[in-house]
Amino acid sequence: MSDSRKGLRATQGAVLDTEDLYLYFRASSGVVRAVDNVSFKLNYGRSLAIVGESGCGKTSLARAILRVLPRNVDTYKGRVVVDGDDVMKFSEERFRQEVRWSKISMVTQAAMNSLNPVLKVGYQVAEPLLLDNRASKQEAMARAAETFGIVGIPEAFLERYAFELSGGMRQRAIIAMALIANPLIVILDEPTSALDTLTQANIMNALKKIKKDLQLTYIFITHDIATSSELADEVICMYAGQMVEHSKTDRFYREPLHPYARMLMASVPTLRVDKKPQFISGQPPSLVSPPQGCRFADRCPKRFDRCQEEPPLFTHGDGLVKCWLYERG
């Protein structure tokens, strides 16, 4: 890792600022409100974990930020500012050239199984640099070798095919692919959930080291609360398409604000602390016709009259929480 790459980065202010982001899909049952008015700011070099249960809109939020959208999009609006540029104003072509992969890249879920079996791994990792002639073949392969070093793959593996690599190595190759264009933000969507426990810990170690060395910003999406604490400086908790809490890790893993986040934390089995995990009864609401007021109200033990109305985001200490309990700060 050369110093010149590090020196180019701005380090002040927000690397990512989303405001009123909406992403709705058309489905046979109606319009699915997958991401429903999400706003957050993330500073350079900070890691953000996005946690929530399946179907709460975590992955859709990542797709909305990276503008990787399926065909059935109904509404896609809001403001996304990346490194000072309002990228929602960019055309698709400009976004592809200037933002996707060069500023924000992504490691998708179970991506290790999506390597092309008939191309050498090194070539696949170098490919983002070869598009639009961003680099010559030699430069790209040299960069790939350098990136392999960063993620901990022996350089000889550049010449191998995907089937010759173990699961952990394939996942590292995918991470190398996300790092090769030297992005500011890497979105990690469940990067280790398909891996074994020990391999998972090894990859987490590698990701922590990369973050330190390259001053990267991670957005780490996971349903596994315990693993989320491995890579987070701050946490966003999502429920039914909405952001219900945004807190620093110190608060979130000790005493989260939102009743849902609190119950979610209580449901996590712990290895070393002897506490009985609790469960949340009921189910999340349908995203086609979500309830009028607070979306968690039906399952919430602290529900009161006010919850029939949708709560705004209240500031509480250095956290933000979407719950009427915090109306008075």
Next chain:
Amino acid sequence: MQDDLLLSIKDLRTWFELKRWGFLHAGFVRAVDGVSFQLGRGEAVTVVGESGSGKTTLVRTILGLVRLTGGDIVFDGRKMSGQKPEDLAWVRSHVGFVQQDPYGALAPFMNVRRILREPLVINNVDEAEHEKRIRDVLEEVRLIPADDFLSKFPHMLSGGQQQRLVIARAIILRPKLIVADEPVSMLDASVRVEILELMRKVQASHNLSVIYITHDLSSVRYFSERVFVMYAAKMVEKTEVNEVVHNPLHPYTQALLTAIPDPEPENADKFRDVPPGEPPNLINPPTGCRFHPRCPHMIKGLCDVEDPPEFEPTPGHFVQCWLYK
């Protein structure tokens, strides 16, 4: 054979032969290689291991779905070894199976009533009893009121409800043993605990034996009294849950415990001290102890040469590791 033992497994080996090239024999995948344990009536044990460690093959062998290569399985006083899978129907009528992916395990074109009736029909349960048994079992897994669920199809149920239905199907024949293969790994955190509690309750009320398979060591302590740890087709450590958490002996178990985070804000600044590398290939496993290439305590000339037998350093705590000779 003691009466309080339901299942007794000795030196079990399940190998799969690789594709032959004419007369050339290419070798075996040794999916389970020399596993022994005993399971009492009404007892719950957990088998922990990573993917490819042989835990699923182990239960498939116990269920009589694959033929064992060597060793002995005695289920409820009857020997299973040497019988063909088709002759093992008697085992399967006494063993309930809870699959990992509830949606994949339920036929999408059958409604709840048909799904639950299927095992009764196959095992010639008196037709007059069907409706009552179906309703009783739905009551037991808390899919109530039963009338609301009977005509529903699997896709109309939530993940947690589907898994309840799978459990209902597993217990409807009143089995002696339940085998649950990662029953909660596909479910959300908030539902997991609920399903584990339900399984515990069902186990206690029917005095069932349960073999619970998982890769997630952190949920083990809420489920069973004893834990078996598998690595590369071997059972490397067998002991009580508290022993595993507070006094793990095998270097592999120790590494597993180091690798598992509890949700704490400090984690982000810590590197975990886990051995590098990946589990070995089971076609050509390393000689000696299978963990030795990754083991931080490897004794040269012993661990890489000779397979460790089972030692018992403290009563009831078994470990296959030369450190405890």
